[in-house]
Amino acid sequence: MSPELGERRSLEPGERRSSEPGERCEVAGVSEQRTFLAARIDRWGRERPSSQDLLVAGLMWLFLGLPGLALAGVTGLAVGTLTIGALALRRRSPVGVLGWSVGVFAVQLLVVPIPLPANAAQAVVVYTVAAHVGSSAVRTLALGLGVLGSLAGGFRWSTPPRYLPNALVIGVILAVCTALIWVIGELVRGGRVNTAALHEALRRQERLVAQQRRVLAAAEIHDIVAHSLTVVIVQADAAAYAAEHGRSWQRADAGAALTTVAGTARTALAEVRGVIEMLHRPEPAEQSPGAAVTWDQVRRLIESVRAAGLPVDHTGAPAWFDELPGEVRLTVFRAVREALTNVLKHAGAGATAELTFDRDGDTVRVRVEDDGPAGNTPVEPGHGLTGLRERLRPLDGVLTAGPRLSGGFAVDVTIPGGRR
Numbered sequence: 445m446s447p448e449l450g451e452r453r454s455l456e457p458g459e460r461r462s463s464e465p466g467e468r469c470e471v472a473g474v475s476e477q478r479t480f481l482a483a484r485i486d487r488w489g490r491e492r493p494s495s496q497d498l499l500v501a502g503l504m505w506l507f508l509g510l511p512g513l514a515l516a517g518v519t520g521l522a523v524g525t526l527t528i529g530a531l532a533l534r535r536r537s538p539v540g541v542l543g544w545s546v547g548v549f550a551v552q553l554l555v556v557p558i559p560l561p562a563n564a565a566q567a568v569v570v571y572t573v574a575a576h577v578g579s580s581a582v583r584t585l586a587l588g589l590g591v592l593g594s595l596a597g598g599f600r601w602s603t604p605p606r607y608l609p610n611a612l613v614i615g616v617i618l619a620v621c622t623a624l625i626w627v628i629g630e631l632v633r634g635g636r637v638n639t640a641a642l643h644e645a646l647r648r649q650e651r652l653v654a655q656q657r658r659v660l661a662a663a664e665i666h667d668i669v670a671h672s673l674t675v676v677i678v679q680a681d682a683a684a685y686a687a688e689h690g691r692s693w694q695r696a697d698a699g700a701a702l703t704t705v706a707g708t709a710r711t712a713l714a715e716v717r718g719v720i721e722m723l724h725r726p727e728p729a730e731q732s733p734g735a736a737v738t739w740d741q742v743r744r745l746i747e748s749v750r751a752a753g754l755p756v757d758h759t760g761a762p763a764w765f766d767e768l769p770g771e772v773r774l775t776v777f778r779a780v781r782e783a784l785t786n787v788l789k790h791a792g793a794g795a796t797a798e799l800t801f802d803r804d805g806d807t808v809r810v811r812v813e814d815d816g817p818a819g820n821t822p823v824e825p826g827h828g829l830t831g832l833r834e835r836l837r838p839l840d841g842v843l844t845a846g847p848r849l850s851g852g853f854a855v856d857v858t859i860p861g862g863r864r
Contacts, residue, residue, distance in 0.1 A: 493535050501531040504568075508561040516556050523552045524562030531565055534572045542586055545569045549593055553600045566593065567625050574629025575636075587626045594618030663831040674752075674788045676709065737773040739765045742780060746799065749784045754791075756784065758799035765801070768808065772859055775835055776801075776810050779843075782832050783812035783855040791816025791852065806860060813854035829855070 489496040505528045512520030526548045530541045545566050552560070573586035598615025602608075742765070746756050765773065780799065787797045795816035802809040833843045841859040848854050 494532075497534055497536075498532045501528055504528050504531065504562075504565060508564055512560045512562055515560060516558060519555055520560055523548065523556055524560050527552070527560075527562040528565045531568060534569065535576055538569075538572045538576050539582055541569055542573050542582075542589070546589055546593070549597075553596060557600070559597065559601050563597075566590070567622065570622055571625050571629040574626045575632040583626075583630070587623065590622035590626065591619045594622050663834070672709065674785050737770070737777045742777055745777070745781055745784070749788065749797075752788060754784070754788055755796040756799055757796065759801055762801045762803065764803055771839065772808060775832075775839060775841065775859060776808065776857070778835060779810050779832055779855065779857040780812060782829060786829075786853065786855070787812070787814045787816070795852070808859045810857045811854065813848060814852040815850075816852050832857075 505525060509521065509524035509528045512524035514520075516523070527545065530544045530548075534541050549563075549566060552563075567590075570586050570590040574583050577583055577586075595615035595618075597618060598613070599611040602611035602614055739762070746758060750756055765776075768776070784797060784799075787795065791797070791814045795814050797812060797814045800809075800811040802811075829843065829845055836843055836857065836859065839859050841857060844854075844856040844858075846854065
């Protein structure tokens, strides 16, 4: 006997193998089909509300309108048809359908002494007005008419010998049901309004984030291009002057100038590409390129300025720089770059710059000053210093820039909270 046959015989007494792979596939397939069908029906209803209302009205007439013929004859069928038929326009003209329903119900109270199944359509009308009409006055009117109609129906449909108690009980029960249906409609409308407001807020937030990213990128590109072009211009002017007025222009001098220009251009190109990539990355606007600035990048920046012809004296590499939070390091780097670029542009030939880093507890201070002629230094800050001041604001930082009494210009940046 094979093991397979032995296994089958052991299952014969009544046990059934559970969760066969084929059965699981069939169940999963049926579930997916039901989910897909429900999604298609929901999408169809959202895309074609008028067709959906017409279909609902037809089904209600079939199950709630036709029975009126057996209960109240032709009159009951006519009243039921008029009551339910208006539902085909309930979302296209909810206020008109409300007025029509009130008129038909008044006629019903006069000609039909009993309630009809079609009266359920009036509850649908109350719900529709509460859920789809923006005017609070119209929605309140629909509630009042529904409660009044419920009480009127209670008195019309009550019978002796306990006419008044029965009328009150019927009227109150119908009024409470009407109020509950109205409340449900209000909740649906409120949810729809809140969802629309939430979507609009999300769209505004997305636009704000996109705008912040564009502003950040523009400021970043300004700093990169301004610094790089300043270095290029200084080197080009120096080379042109040497070539025209120098007694002999050595190849080494030309090579050094051109190497500085090429290196600065390549660095600028790489940094601009980083900014462009940042615009295409789905990350928050606060995350700027270069957030992981290290002292080595600051050192290379100082060396590039020196290569451009500006002597820079600084206090050396502070041991605590790389321990600062990334956003503080990035802001310090930007401050140094902007200040040294301004010295290159405005201090004039023969000027020197001094770079000082200081830390007092949680406060970080960076100062860049030059000894250029006072008349060559900008009194009013340009776009670079304005952008730097904007970047300091989230860190509660302070920027002070202005001419020195002894000549030259000074930029002082103070950032609190320089610890993790």
